[in-house]
Amino acid sequence: MTDPTDSSPSGQAAPPESVARPAQAPAGFLAAMARRLRQPLPGAQPRLRFDLPPEQLDDADAALEDTEETRFGRPGPRISAQHPLYVGFMGTVGVGVALLVYWIGSNITQLLLWILTALFIALGLDPVVRWLEKRKVPRPAGILVSVAVLALAVAGFFATLIPTIVAQVTQIVQEAPKWIQDFIDSDFFRGLDSQFGVRDRITQELEKFVNNPDAMGGIFGGVVGVGSTIANGLFGALIVLVLSLYFLSAMPSMKLWGYRLAPRSRRPRVEALSEEITGSVGNYVIGQVCVALLNALFAFIVMTIVGVPFAVLLAFVVALLAFIPLVGGMIAGILVTLIALTAGWQTAVVFAICYFAYLQFEAYFVSPRIMQKAVAVPGAVAVISVIAGGSLLGVLGALIAIPTAAAIMLLVKEIFIVRQDKH
Template structure:
């Protein structure tokens, strides 16, 4: 017994202090890391499917204002409004294909028919004769064509192109089917999402969520307005210069204008190249016209439409599109601006008021 009558409390059973089981801790930690790795690999493997779902949900939310407008103004049931929107999209796709495929087929056939004459004319030019003398182009081309593996390489290239086309068609069909299901069940999806929020905050979250849905719809509507305006301007210009494919090229310009940042440039290059095949001078004039129009669209039309639609500064729009494009490519650039609008709403209605009350 220690001096002073003090007692020393010993652990129960007389044992000393227990040490942690390092083997068990290491096993559990390794199991957690392995589980995280498997989950990451699963997400990477399902990346394409997740992108399809994200794009379909974005389209469903963006088309929801059109469906609600048809329900209010035309007094349609929701399924009738959804059917009307789907039939309109199918009709537009059919018109687009109908205007694109025949001219493209005609141009390819004409190019294949005139290719020997074009090569003969090209050989008689001093520029090509100089290149032939320096680099022996014809003999090299003949060597490539007559190589034993040329047919295999050509077949492999055709198979690769066919696979890309098939994957694109499959992705488009998948997104359209998912969009149809999401449009039909969007109110139920939103209601279930809001029920995860505590009852005391549910009304405020519902108000913010409905505003975000409205902004996404406004963004898609704004993109359509800019695209239609660009297509109409392109059609009248191409018709004025006498292009035989004014409607086809105008539709190409309108569709590519839906792509953020680079869409207008792609449409301008396609239209200018198509015109230049028939008349190089008119092709150059067309390119200059679209470059001028692109500046007007970028600095006058699009900022006004998009600021009214999503209420986000043009600088934030460009920054968001660049960051989204760097992270997820074209899909990221398309989703970035409405995401920036959603974050702006949350900042203005939630974060900033809380900071002001402190």
Template sequence: MDEAVEVAAAQAEASAERAERAETGAFSAYQGAVEAGRGAVEAAAAILPPDDPILDTAVRKIEARVDEDNPYGRPGQPMSTRSPFRLAFTAALGVALAYGLVKALIAVQSVLVLLLTAAFLAIGLTPLVDKLERRKVKRVRAVGIVLAGVLLFFTGFGFAVVPPIVEQSASLIEQAPTYVQQLQDNRRIAELDNRFGLLNRAQEYVSDPARFGTAAAGGVLEVGKVVLTLLFNTILLLVLTLYFLSSLPTIKANAYRLIPRSRRARVGLLSDEILSRVGGYVAGAVTIAGIASVLTFTLLVALGVDYPLALAMLVFLTGLIPLIGATIGAVIITMVALFTSVKVGIIVAVYYVIYQQIENYVLYPRIMKRSVDVSPAATVVAVLIGGSLLGVLGALLAIPIAAAVQLVLKEVIAPRQDQR
């Protein structure tokens, strides 16, 4: 037994000596290569001018110790963290960078909103792309199919909403003198008009084609500018969404490389779960809003309310807003229905009271159960904070972000506190 131990120890010692000699030989070879490189550079310096870029690059490669594994040179020793000067300089630099970053974010706020919206849409549409990929559809083609569906929806929304708006605006301009005359026939309005003369001025204004036309033209120009800006932002949003949606796997892989290797796998799993919850929330919100819009369209057609398709799409868009979106849509549809008749308005109001109870206590819990599980109090607080910061977009992002924070607290923060 002792002999075997001695033999093993001798073999280990011999292996260590061979490894040391190999390391010494490798270092000597490396030093020889460096010296040879320096000699070549010195020989080239005798021929080439001192400021030659090739010579300068060769010198920097030798000094940086470039090899196959380190094409840009080997990392140097980290700086000492005990230097008071370095600590003070780092703190001052951090404050300056933070201030500059805040100023820059404020300056490009509109661009950041577009980027954030595009990223949110891309994450929300990713489950559809993944489903198509599982059916042997290439990612590029799957992205094209999904975006074509989104574009088709917004095109249909435009064709459904724009014609009624144009028609009603033209009718309003045409009937403006008549409306003023009807107001003059009202006894109470006539008494106020006798004191202030407002209706006479309005009658003169709308009856003068030049003045009324000029004002209308100015309004048309302003509307045109708004429409062009909206069109440009929409196109830019679609392009950004296309980029994020097609490049999302690459973006995630590059982001995970910034995480230390020991934590990369866990961070990747948590991040994938967060993205999955955001995508599930978007899919669930679209499903609930789609159900509400289809039922609204059916009801309005049955009751004979004008422009049922446009109103149904309006319900779909407002239904995407958390907490208050469905109520806003219900109020608008009820007010429009009242113009048809009081009876129709009452029927629509009763329908929405009943439907919202079903949506809140039946549809929403079942559809959203698998994607987000946020308490009602946290939902209200998150929506209020998000709406205050970014408006409607902030309200849309609030619930999935709250779900992500809740997941991080549960899987990262709480276990650390339990170990103390």
């Protein structure tokens, strides 16, 4: 006789629940294991808690806290941002980070100057590269042409400068013994020697100097220092050349990456301002190069006509000094005039009149036409920026002072003044 509770068609007894639904066995087993793991071990002591008394919370915060405690367990106490301990700790961390940044910056100052110089050169050559691109020249070819012309100009400068210096130093060394002997045989030196014993005193000092190992070591150290300075200069020139190539090739991608740092709604405005700033810097660099070349060419012609010695070397010096805005041409004129005095005061006067007259012509007619595409900077701001840049970074600071001042003035005009006009 069958069981009335049997619902199977064959009349057999129904299998147990564990056999009828085997899929629930792993879930039940895991749940049992989880409950067993939550139970404390036999003989274990409860852990002491040092929580602060809970604060009064509203219903939303209480519900959120209950949810967080259910998911992650009860959180520990939180320290307020205004707590003196928190403020002191974060202030100490900030001072430490600032000192670390200062230490890193002070140890890589030379590298930063190289990077800044390469970026300045790249911004100056970028308009030339873009001009070549408009003439159907690929950008890589335009970069190679621009950098090759710059490298050849620098190499030509050193190729002309170094032989001239070597020739002049050799001439001085060859003529120095004759000059010294003529001075010793002069009546003036004989009178001094008879009254003060100058000859014996000079002999004693020379013997002390030769027999002093520290003095001889100082001479050797000075020679080594000059050699290391020349080596560092050549290495720096190579680094600047390589970085200029990289900056020129990556200039479009660098600009796009920089624009992505601004919010999307302001990117068109940031892009317009950045393009205007970089364009003005490039135009300023190209214009300053043209002004310096014209200045040096005029000085070379005048020096050749009036007979100033070392005309080629001095023309290069004038070109370098002419890169410094406002005061560079004045310094070059004074320097060449003083050297021209060695050929006679008439030569110096003629050169000074011609050169300083050209500086006035350049200031009123040449520079305004060449610099018309660059951002204009008031005279007072230009003088202050050149002095400040020269004090901070030397010649490089004086060179980039006016473009930097122009960029700052443009930002103030387009951002700060526009914002102030709206209120």
